[in-house]
Amino acid sequence: MSTADLSLRDRAALLHPTTHLGRHAAQGPLIIERGEGIHVWDSEGRRYIEGMAGLWCAALGYGVPELAEAAAEQVRKLSYSHLFGSKSHEPAILLAEKLKELAPFSAGKVFFGHSGSDANDTQIKLIWYYNNLIGRPEKKKIIARDRAYHGVTLGAATLTGLAVNHKGFDLPLDYVRRVRCPHFYREGLPGETEEEFSTRLADELEALIVKEGADTIAAFIAEPVMGAGGVVVPPAGYFEKVQAVLERHDILLIDDEVICGFGRTGRWFGSQTLGMRPDTMSLAKALSSGYQPISAVLIPDSMYEVLEAGSKELGVFGHGYTYSGHPVCAAVALKNLELMQQRRVVEHAAAVADRFQSRLRAFADHPLVGEARGVGLIGAVELVSDKASRRGFAAALGVAAYCQARAEAHGLIVRAMGGDTIAFCPPLVVSEADIDELFDRFARALDDTAAWLATQR
Ligand code: PMP
Secondary structure (H helix, E strand, O other): OOHHHHHHHHHHHOOOOOOOHHHHHHHOOOOEEEEEEOEEEEOOOOEEEEOOHHHHOOOOOEOOHHHHHHHHHHHHHOOOOOOHHHOOOHHHHHHHHHHHHHOOOOOOEEEEEOOHHHHHHHHHHHHHHHHHHOOOOOOOEEEEEOOOOOOOOHHHHHHOOOHHHOOOOOOOOOOEEEEOOOOHHHHOOOOOOHHHHHHHHHHHHHHHHHHHOHHHEEEEEEOOOEOOOOOEOOOOOHHHHHHHHHHHOOOEEEEEOOOOOOOOOOOOOHHHHHOOOOOEEEEOHHHOOOOOOOEEEEEOHHHHHHHHHHHHHHOOOOOOOOOOOOHHHHHHHHHHHHHHHHOOHHHHHHHHHHHHHHHHHHHHHOOOEEEEEEEOOEEEEEEOOEOOOOEOOOHHHOHHHHHHHHHHHOOEEOEEEHHHEEEEOOOOOOOHHHHHHHHHHHHHHHHHHHHHHHHHO
């Protein structure tokens, strides 16, 4: 089918997720047709470096034959079965064991879902259920951060701290409380060090807890590195200071590793890179390198034991999805993790991260770039109209969107986000030469953007 036909039919049939619907109706889609390694091709045969690994997920890259085979084999053997009412199957059991083996904390049990959003909904429900069972029915509020992204289901969207996911949806619901985003470039005070900034954030957190009453607050949820909120790497000492506050007030730390999990920051989990001690963990995306929709929630045995004992009081544990632990998803995720181990993909990511970070940070010298930041193989540049005052651009100008479009014209997919930030999150299998090519293309897009802006002033 021609691109023109597909474009018309797309607009007649699809309601696109997380898309400016007015602009989409006018401009139509970019239709991606196939992928191999770190590249994807569009319907006109143009090749792009997938500099975002899709939506931060294609860790092993595209078209890995072993993953296609794992899916086909499982479809032939048992295309569907479930885990309700004590039924089980081998792919789910083996994947749960693999996650327990890899987890950087003592994860006792694994609950499967199919998206990061449902994993975070599960987190909320498990913690409420748990607190009810241990006789703390008032301890229910969850603290999340401005600019956090935890998904878009009602529960998870409430934790998300981005206006675009709330406006018009009657959200957030009332159990969330919000603290400042740990964005040193934007939120740090003149003369303040990163350590001092971290101390201030921990003090603000504690003041909020005291004001609300610690006996009303169940958990604090955090991404090790914030993704969709603009790739925000927390300042030095942040999690150490925040955790001291949480521990003082008996508040659980939910670690949302949906983006950072499985090598993105140069270690298996972002919590290892950023010094977090999670109580529970959400995983998705790179768990299957995006080959199948699957997520997981990891909880400690101490929590599981309460749930198990609770069956005397509450009967059936009434939470679960038709596709919890779907055998094809589980088989593909297991193969993905085995390949990551065999091919030492996390070690590779850590080894090429120096090149990635040094090429990325060199953009800080560009007249349009206020800050270039990141860790491991994730990063972003924040575009500003005035470097000295850090002033941004008028939103209506759409500077980051323009830059993203120019990158596409140069054969590179990146993501423009709020605050005129452009994110980079390539497949973990990128080589140093790929990284150079990625940033060479981005440099052209940035220069095009500067030239265009000069005509707008
Ligand atoms: N948590 C984080 C940190 C995410 O980045 C995302 C998705 N970008 C989610 C949760 C939600 O995942 P999903 O889109 O699979 O529901």
